[in-house]
Amino acid sequence: MSNLRVTVWHEHRHEKKNPVVAGVYPKGIHGCIADFLTAAGGMDVRTATLDEPEHGLTDAVLNSTDVMTWWGHMAHDEVSDAVVAKVQKRVHQGMGLVVLHSAHFSKIFRRLMGTSCDLKWRESNDREILWITAPGHPIVQGISDHVIIAKEEMYGEYFDIPEPDETVMISSFQPGGEVFRSLVTYRRAAGRVVYFRPGHESFPTYHQKEIQQIITNAVRFAAPTPGSQPAIFGNRQPLP
Amino acid sequence: MSNLRVTVWHEHRHEKKNPVVAGVYPKGIHGCIADFLTAAGGMDVRTATLDEPEHGLTDAVLNSTDVMTWWGHMAHDEVSDAVVAKVQKRVHQGMGLVVLHSAHFSKIFRRLMGTSCDLKWRESNDREILWITAPGHPIVQGISDHVIIAKEEMYGEYFDIPEPDETVMISSFQPGGEVFRSLVTYRRAAGRVVYFRPGHESFPTYHQKEIQQIITNAVRFAAPTPGSQPAIFGNRQPLP
Amino acid sequence: MSNLRVTVWHEHRHEKKNPVVAGVYPKGIHGCIADFLTAAGGMDVRTATLDEPEHGLTDAVLNSTDVMTWWGHMAHDEVSDAVVAKVQKRVHQGMGLVVLHSAHFSKIFRRLMGTSCDLKWRESNDREILWITAPGHPIVQGISDHVIIAKEEMYGEYFDIPEPDETVMISSFQPGGEVFRSLVTYRRAAGRVVYFRPGHESFPTYHQKEIQQIITNAVRFAAPTPGSQPAIFGNRQPLP
């Protein structure tokens, strides 16, 4: 089986502006994610960022990507509509998309959901506990029944997304007492979309082993079916 | 209980260009729909069309609409993005939307679904049989287990929509042998979205009693919950 | 519109054995529920309990019940399989069923779900916060975005139920930090099934106004569609 071709897309602005973030992610969040995916094996991983031409998402890159991960926050509006439309089309054709943390508000995720994707939030040091609500699901392979993140930003319900195809993890926050559907999956045409909540830029969340395991699992889960046929549309005569 | 405030939106182009369509719907498709909804009782019905200013969908109209029906075909691209964004926001706030026939390709439906909403089609005289797949559902109240339309345009799977929240009717076409998920429902934030397939402009489909019954039921089903609270988003301090 | 015919089914054992429970619910949990449903209006409410003949669920009672609520805990196994089969059949025909708290382990709920319906639990004094995950849903009509119960027994995920049709509320527990899908809905044939978590017998949960509101809403939501047609099954000749 050939390697999965993964593109880690990252806004890459916080690291340039905020030394705290740069300290936590010296290679950028994209560098951190690319490193642990590569180490997991079976993947050819490259990165792309907002400030590259076409945000690094040329047709050549898009057409050779099986699964894309997406992190953005402060510059969602700077992502061009043309690129978003191309990413959306690739998802429909079967490319997997793993949407991370504040990318809940990215253009691409909102387009794929059809809702506002809004939520409650609080920059704080709450303890987040993610509980598995779909044991046996491939995305939580190797995870017991919960994961604890010592300090994270709070996201709270109502999270304005369509009823998920699968709800795989739900978080609580302490001491706040909020809850959040933190790991959910959707199918959009031939493509799988996964949203995974954790990853505030000033916390070392993506250095945590269980979080790396879940993102790695999610990328593998979102892989397109090998050799799947494109859907057939348009004018059609009766079968013989 | 006060009356449901319904706006029947219609593209209203085919009737102006094609005498066959004008013959089938002398008052326009919107006139036909408005008439049978009004006759059903409990609704205050008005119409709005593409060629009116703001397509007839001013803020005043939108903010006083509980449920909107939508038919379009040849001029989807002429609907302004600004109006589409406002309709989408109203759905999120709780306004029901009943999408009819070729409006599968309308901007508003595609935005709410996140998929291409493409399908197979054939202008023909196939016999369509719609079978109930959710008996007891309010949208098929008063319908036995199927409805026959003597002549209709064919729509065939794959219909590129997200897995529906509810699949209420599935059609077969003869002699073609195609199938189609013809009556499906979704929730998008506080609003309900219903798609209902039949209604090619040159056939008298909207004059058929069972079809009128289903659309009437769908409008009532899509009504917002009275007195429902708006969702609360944004920065949030812990509960006391 | 005629009144909704509601049967409040209750195991009614804890009240007889435990003076603490009897003190909280002098008329029994069923008496408390019947009282607030009756006060809400539009319902004819009766009760039925385990120790009555046929558990109070004769054919006459079942056939004249539109919606049933169900609370049980220590005596699930004493409910006869024959009665359970009849209740299940009535649900399939359109009767609504609102399953409360420890009735997650009732025979009828397990039969309707097809899963074990198991969960984690702790008798404690945790504070439960129920957060709305489906604003605008009829079952949370009149509720803001959360409900706080000062003291409740903890139920924690994984809750072994099928992916719900709708997830309407999710709870957190403090100080434990667990989460739970507390208000979920399913359709089983023509009948609606609602599960609602709160209601440990030694706490005054069912005296709390918001909880009464939600249960009242749930009963109305679960009502069968008036005049809906029974499903048609069996050998079938082609349509003419």
Added chain:
Amino acid sequence: MSNLRVTVWHEHRHEKKNPVVAGVYPKGIHGCIADFLTAAGGMDVRTATLDEPEHGLTDAVLNSTDVMTWWGHMAHDEVSDAVVAKVQKRVHQGMGLVVLHSAHFSKIFRRLMGTSCDLKWRESNDREILWITAPGHPIVQGISDHVIIAKEEMYGEYFDIPEPDETVMISSFQPGGEVFRSLVTYRRAAGRVVYFRPGHESFPTYHQKEIQQIITNAVRFAAPTPGSQPAIFGNRQPLP
């Protein structure tokens, strides 16, 4: 990766009573299925039948089965409740179950669904066309957009099952004009359940290449996640 351990369960009565069926399936339906699964590779396949002790489903067999296929028709009631309970428990633990044709009425499928699983039917020579409604899904890998079976028994909606997690194929029947959700999937706890319609005993359906491909895909799709953790239930103290 070690081989998938597959048990093909078959009622195996029609072949013994009806020479027509014996002529179509000289090795029994189970023999035919076991042969093409074995030929597909990566599977260790064994068979089990109703008339063996414990229906061939001893604890040793169950505990070493990753995926089971199930065909039954005339003797559903002869399957012991004890064996059914054990199969259901194994599904909850992660064993995949692929339910074929008339096994829609098997005890195990009805228990996992919670509905009657009833339908319309007609022994006839209708032409069945199965249309893909989820392109890119692993179960239809290698299939274009439809499959034609020249002659099959008709099954028609309403098919009394819960709203599927995924609807992958829908059939039409000609000349009857009926429709049927022919390929659907569910998750029940850690286990995947697939229902696939075709396979009347007197037609050579299971000799058709596309049907073999779909069943082979379904078995692979239903495989448990390797090394997945069992769900944790019961009394639980707060996390430290």
